[in-house]
Amino acid sequence: MSTIHDVAKLAGVSIKTVSRVVNQEPSVRDATRERVQNAVDKLQYKPHNGARLMRSSKSNLIGLITSAISTVSRDPVKAGLSSIHIVKGVQQACREAGKTLLILDTEPDETDIQHHIDILLSHRVEGIIYILDHHRLIAPPVVQDTPFWLVNGYSTPSFPAVVPNDYMGQQLAVEHLVEQGHSRLAYVGLAVELEAGRLRREGFINAAESAGLTNEDVQTTYGMKLGETTPFSVLENVLKQLFEQQNRPTAICFGNDQMAMNAIPILHSLGLRIPEDVSIIGFDNDMAIVSGTRPALTTVTLPYQRMGNITAKKLLQQLSEPDQEQAEPYPIKVTGEVVIRQSVEKLNN
Amino acid sequence: MSTIHDVAKLAGVSIKTVSRVVNQEPSVRDATRERVQNAVDKLQYKPHNGARLMRSSKSNLIGLITSAISTVSRDPVKAGLSSIHIVKGVQQACREAGKTLLILDTEPDETDIQHHIDILLSHRVEGIIYILDHHRLIAPPVVQDTPFWLVNGYSTPSFPAVVPNDYMGQQLAVEHLVEQGHSRLAYVGLAVELEAGRLRREGFINAAESAGLTNEDVQTTYGMKLGETTPFSVLENVLKQLFEQQNRPTAICFGNDQMAMNAIPILHSLGLRIPEDVSIIGFDNDMAIVSGTRPALTTVTLPYQRMGNITAKKLLQQLSEPDQEQAEPYPIKVTGEVVIRQSVEKLNN
DNA sequence: CACCAAAATGACAACGTTGTCATTTACGTA
DNA sequence: TACGTAAATGACAACGTTGTCATTTTGGTG
Numbered sequence: 001m002s003t004i005h006d007v008a009k010l011a012g013v014s015i016k017t018v019s020r021v022v023n024q025e026p027s028v029r030d031a032t033r034e035r036v037q038n039a040v041d042k043l044q045y046k047p048h049n050g051a052r053l054m055r056s057s058k059s060n061l062i063g064l065i066t067s068a069i070s071t072v073s074r075d076p077v078k079a080g081l082s083s084i085h086i087v088k089g090v091q092q093a094c095r096e097a098g099k100t101l102l103i104l105d106t107e108p109d110e111t112d113i114q115h116h117i118d119i120l121l122s123h124r125v126e127g128i129i130y131i132l133d134h135h136r137l138i139a140p141p142v143v144q145d146t147p148f149w150l151v152n153g154y155s156t157p158s159f160p161a162v163v164p165n166d167y168m169g170q171q172l173a174v175e176h177l178v179e180q181g182h183s184r185l186a187y188v189g190l191a192v193e194l195e196a197g198r199l200r201r202e203g204f205i206n207a208a209e210s211a212g213l214t215n216e217d218v219q220t221t222y223g224m225k226l227g228e229t230t231p232f233s234v235l236e237n238v239l240k241q242l243f244e245q246q247n248r249p250t251a252i253c254f255g256n257d258q259m260a261m262n263a264i265p266i267l268h269s270l271g272l273r274i275p276e277d278v279s280i281i282g283f284d285n286d287m288a289i290v291s292g293t294r295p296a297l298t299t300v301t302l303p304y305q306r307m308g309n310i311t312a313k314k315l316l317q318q319l320s321e322p323d324q325e326q327a328e329p330y331p332i333k334v335t336g337e338v339v340i341r342q343s344v345e346k347l348n349n
Numbered sequence: 350m351s352t353i354h355d356v357a358k359l360a361g362v363s364i365k366t367v368s369r370v371v372n373q374e375p376s377v378r379d380a381t382r383e384r385v386q387n388a389v390d391k392l393q394y395k396p397h398n399g400a401r402l403m404r405s406s407k408s409n410l411i412g413l414i415t416s417a418i419s420t421v422s423r424d425p426v427k428a429g430l431s432s433i434h435i436v437k438g439v440q441q442a443c444r445e446a447g448k449t450l451l452i453l454d455t456e457p458d459e460t461d462i463q464h465h466i467d468i469l470l471s472h473r474v475e476g477i478i479y480i481l482d483h484h485r486l487i488a489p490p491v492v493q494d495t496p497f498w499l500v501n502g503y504s505t506p507s508f509p510a511v512v513p514n515d516y517m518g519q520q521l522a523v524e525h526l527v528e529q530g531h532s533r534l535a536y537v538g539l540a541v542e543l544e545a546g547r548l549r550r551e552g553f554i555n556a557a558e559s560a561g562l563t564n565e566d567v568q569t570t571y572g573m574k575l576g577e578t579t580p581f582s583v584l585e586n587v588l589k590q591l592f593e594q595q596n597r598p599t600a601i602c603f604g605n606d607q608m609a610m611n612a613i614p615i616l617h618s619l620g621l622r623i624p625e626d627v628s629i630i631g632f633d634n635d636m637a638i639v640s641g642t643r644p645a646l647t648t649v650t651l652p653y654q655r656m657g658n659i660t661a662k663k664l665l666q667q668l669s670e671p672d673q674e675q676a677e678p679y680p681i682k683v684t685g686e687v688v689i690r691q692s693v694e695k696l697n698n
Numbered sequence: 699c700a701c702c703a704a705a706a707t708g709a710c711a712a713c714g715t716t717g718t719c720a721t722t723t724a725c726g727t728a
Numbered sequence: 729t730a731c732g733t734a735a736a737t738g739a740c741a742a743c744g745t746t747g748t749c750a751t752t753t754t755g756g757t758g
Contacts, residue, residue, distance in 0.1 A: 001473075001494055003744060014708045019746060027706055044493060046470040050402030051744035054713040059399075069440060072421065072433050084421050084433070091418060091454055100468055103452045105440055119449055121395040124350075144393060145350055288637050352714060363738045368716060376736055400714035403743040 002043040011039040022047060053124055061102045062094050062315070063120030065113050066131040069105040080256065081286045081302050086131050086151050089308025097316050099126070108133070117143060127315045131308070135163055135195045147318050151311045152304070154331035161331035162311045166196045168335040169300045170203030171210075173253050173281050176298075176338045178211045181347030182251040182279060185213065186242050187220040188235070188263070189255030200255050200283065216247060235259065236266050243270055243278075250278060250347060257282035257289040257299055260343075264293060275345035285339050296341035303336040310334060351392040360388040371396060402473055410451045411443050411664070412469030414462050415480040418454040429605065430635045430651050435480050435500050438657025446665045448475070457482070466492060476664045480657070484512055484544045496667050500660045501653075503680040510680035511660045515545045517684040518649045519552030520559075522602050522630050525647075525687045527560045530696030531600040531628060534562065535591050536569040537584070537612070538604030549604050549632065565596060584608065585615050592619055592627075599627060599696065606631035606638040606648055609692075613642060624694035634688050647693045650685035659683060 004022075008015045013036060020028050021036040022045075028036075039045075053059050068084040087103070094101045102125055104116045113130065120128055121143070128146060132138065132153035140155040141148060150161040177185060187204040190197030201220060208218045219242060242249060254260040260282035264274060272278050274295055282290070282299035290297045310332065317324065353371075357364045362385060369377050370385040371394075377385075388394075402408050417433040436452070443450045451474055453465045462479065469477055470492070477495060481487065481502035489504040490497060499510040526534060536553040539546030550569060557567045568591060591598060603609040609631035613623060621627050623644055631639070631648035639646045659681065666673065 001470075005744080015745080016708060016710095016747095017706085020707090023746085029706065032706080046467055048403070048473065048744050049471045050399035050408075050473065051713085052746075053399030054397070054403065054715085054744085055746040057713085069433060069437055072431070072437070082421070084418060088418055088421070100451075100453070100472075102449075104449070118395060121350075122398045123449075124397065124399065292641050354714080364715080365717095365738060365740095366736085369737090372716085378736065381736080397714050400743085401716075403714085403745085404716040406743085 002045045003048070004045070006043055007036065007039045007045050010043065011036045057124070059124045059126055060098070060100055061123055061125045062090075062099045062312070063117075063123070063125035063128040064090060064101055064103045064131065065106060065116050065120070065128065066103065067106045067108050067110065067133050068131065069103075071108050071133060080134070080258070081284045081304060083131050083133050083152060083304060085304035086308035089305035089310075090129055090131075090151075090312040091308075092305075093309050093312035093316065097312075099316065111138075113141070117141065121146065126319055129308075129311055129315060135166065137195070147315055149311050149315050150331070151307055157329040159330055160314070162307050162314075163331040163333055164196070164302055164304070164307060165333035165335040166199035167203035167206075168333070169283060169302070170200040170253065171207040172336070172338050173283065173300050174204055174207035174211065176340075177251045177253065177279065177281060177344065178207075178213075180251075180279070180344055182344075183213060184217045184247060184249045184251070185219075186249035186252045187218075187255070188238060188252055188259055189220070197255060204253055219249060232262065232266070235262055239263060239266050239270065243272070248278075251344065252278060252280050254280060254282050257284045257286045257297060260297055260299070261289050261293050275343050279344040281338075281344055285336070290339075290341070293343070295343050298341045298344045299339055301336035301339060303334045307334045351394045352397070353394070355392055356385065356388045356394050359392065360385045406473070408473040408475055409447070409449055410472055410474045411439075411448045411661070412466075412472070412474035412477040413439060413450055413452045413480065414455060414465050414469070414477065415452065416455045416457050416459065416482050417480065418452075420457045420482060429483070429607070430633045430653060432480050432482050432501060432653060434653035435657035438654035438659075439478055439480075439500075439661040440657075441654075442658050442661035442665065446661075448665065460487075462490070466490065470495065475668055478657075478660055478664060484515065486544070496664055498660050498664050499680070500656055506678040508679055509663070511656050511663075512680040512682055513545070513651055513653070513656060514682035514684040515548035516552035516555075517682070518632060518651070519549040519602065520556040521685070521687050522632065522649050523553055523556035523560065525689075526600045526602065526628065526630060526693065527556075527562075529600075529628070529693055531693075532562060533566045533596055533598045533600070534568075535598035535601045536567075536604070537587060537601060537608055538569070546604060553602055568598065581611065581615075584611055588612060588615050588619065592621065597627075600693065601627060601629050603629060603631050606633045606635045606646060609646055609648070610638050610642050624692050628693040630687075630693055634685070639690070642692070644692050645690035647690045648688055650688060652683050652685040656683045 004015045004018050007018045013032060017028065017032065018036055021033050066083060066087055068082060068087050071079060072082050072084050091101055102120060102123060104119060106113060106116060128143065128148045129151060131151045134152065136153050138153050138155055140159050152163060154161040154163055185208060187201065189201050192198040192201055204220065254263065260280050263280060267274055267278060274280055282297050285299045285301040290299060353364045353367050356367045362381060366377065366381065367385055370382050415432060415436055417431060417436050420428060421431050421433050440450055451469060451472060453468060455462060455465060466477065477492065477497045478500060480500045483501065485502050487502050487504055489508050501512060503510040503512055534557060538550050541547040541550055553569065603612065609629050612629060616623055616627060623629055631646050634648045634650040639648060
């Protein structure tokens with residue numbers, strides 16, 4: 001592999017002039033620049049990033065820690081929305097900024113990431129982004145001098161983090177149902193021990209109250225855990241009870257798409273048509289699920305890609321403007337949006 | 350960020366002794382080693398990879414070019430099996446060998462990867478793996494001095510490459526059907542302009558011949574393109590014609606899982622039960638598809654993860670034993686295996 | 699032509715580590 | 729205790745580039 005000295009000798013200039021050409025500095029004559037560029041091309045010279053890094057302290061690398069690749073080949077329906085969508089969002093922002101992403105993938109369920117941090121720091125990455133596989137609180141990682149952001153997880157109010165706004169997302173679902181004329185709602189959600197489960201339930205309850213729905217009109221149940229297939233019999237019992245009562249709901253908000261998908265055949269077996277007899281709405285917009293449901297599922301997006309993009313842009317901004325402080329406390333919450341398909345009917349009332 | 354000089358000063362030794370401790374060289378006294386390690390821990394010293402790289406010409410990085418991340422969030426059913434499974438296999442082998450993977454993701458359909466190669470070479474990666482999103486022939490990339498492997502694509506017989514053995518995979522499917530007593534088969538496959546489409550069709554025909562099936566017993570049709578949803582009406586017509594004839598097939602080999610999945614409701618609408626009236630078998634073992642079919646689809650795996658793993662191990666072997674030559678011509682073909690579920694019935698005849 | 703200022707070019711030190719070889723220390727044996 | 733050898737430690741050059749400042753070249757003006 002050729003060095004800057006080889007190029008300088010072939011072009012008949014100093015190594016500094018070669019450096020100026022390669023780095024597109026202005027103060028080089030056109031004829032000189034052309035002569036050097038020809039030598040670069042002929043020798044297929046690639047600058048040595050290690051040497052650059054020693055001199056200029058800019059690696060041009062952004063470190064990314066994720067378990068998305070290890071987990072992406074699990075059963076897509078059971079696994080929930082893959083955090084690789086977050087990776088994609090991060091990647092887009094880095095590509096636009098001309099930064100190279102150094103992705104380190106952890107084993108699933110691996111919580112000690114210090115070894116990964118050490119690798120990234122030895123490569124002198126300019127910043128680190130750690131993507132969690134589901135929304136939760138973690139202890140703050142200890143990293144000096146290098147900007148560090150969490151995505152899909154959070155720590156202290158001073159630690160940079162971006163999370164999905166599960167609360168607002170579920171509110172949007174309720175607002176959509178109410179707007180479509182629904183006034184008797186049920187919520188079948190995730191376990192409240194889960195961050196997302198708790199926030200989505202709270203969002204549902206608050207939105208129902210804000211819409212003036214009384215306790216008679218609103219029924220909530222929960223208990224399903226992320227990552228587990230909803231046992232058919234459990235969901236079946238829940239739905240049976242909902243429809244054995246006098247004030248049957250006209251619409252059901254599910255805590256995620258998987259529950260909504262599993263509910264479809266159960267509701268059919270109860271003699272209910274969707275959306276004519278009961279409307280349903282999911283959460284996540286998981287294409288592995290919604291692309292297969294009949295009728296096509298109306299749902300709320302889990303804005304993973306946007307979260308990744310926002311995080312990377314914030315980090316990059318932090319790098320280019322080191323004195324700018326984040327005004328708001330963390331985490332930054334990103335709200336999804338309703339994707340209207342065919343599982344919600346408009347009522348005339 | 351502290352340097353080796355800071356550690357040496359704190360521990361009261363030379364920088365070379367610090368280097369010996371950090372690199373776990375043997376010739377250091379235990380007491381000295383402990384003193385140095387304490388200083389390393391106290392200062393949170395991380396070796397500077399750029400400096401190491403300049404001195405030792407070993408980056409410990411393996412470069413990977415793929416479009417898997419950009420494409421993974423497309424509709425999983427339409428996209429075909431994601432090449433991220435290949436990435437996972439590469440990752441496993443690199444992790445075991447203690448190498449860090451530098452993943453560069455291209456835009457979908459981007460064919461000029463020279464810019465990505467340049468980035469990787471400037472980081473002095475020890476080897477490069479280029480993953481193609483589907484099995485095809487490409488022009489040989491020009492890279493000097495650095496080992497370069499293709500996965501899911503191939504070039505000249507001297508260019509290192511690993512591809513799926515589509516031919517053998519489809520043979521396995523036929524052999525399984527024959528073993529289950531089926532003697533009247535149909536093949537509904539991918540377009541033969543596609544590498545996989547051509548090889549799978551050839552594999553089907555050859556396996557049927559080898560099994561002694563006559564032309565009367567075997568019917569082939571093809572024309573579907575990878576990446577496009579099979580138009581329902583086209584597939585419907587194909588299947589109708591198959592079952593309007595006197596010698597109806599007892600089993601259908603599909604060129605991929607997506608076609609098999611789409612065929613299920615059509616066969617039902619023709620009054621055919623699966624597998625009682627007609628057995629079906631897919632190809633790819635795409636969990637985004639097979640996890641949702643009823644009955645559960647018997648299929649042949651597209652061994653992406655294994656291909657990735659084999660490639661990385663070959664590359665790593667090339668790095669540790671540079672004089673070893675690959676005995677066989679390229680590409681190396683990796684055969685999948687039959688995954689038995691419920692869509693193939695055993696006939697008594 | 700002489701002078702001045704701006705543009706272009708070059709010399710060389712420094713970045714943080716490892717490889718090489720010289721020097722010092724410790725241990726075992728006679 | 730002296731000697732020899734092996735183990736441990738240290739000095740310093742080199743890796744390939746960029747930053748800094750000195751030097752040279754060029755162009756314009758009087």
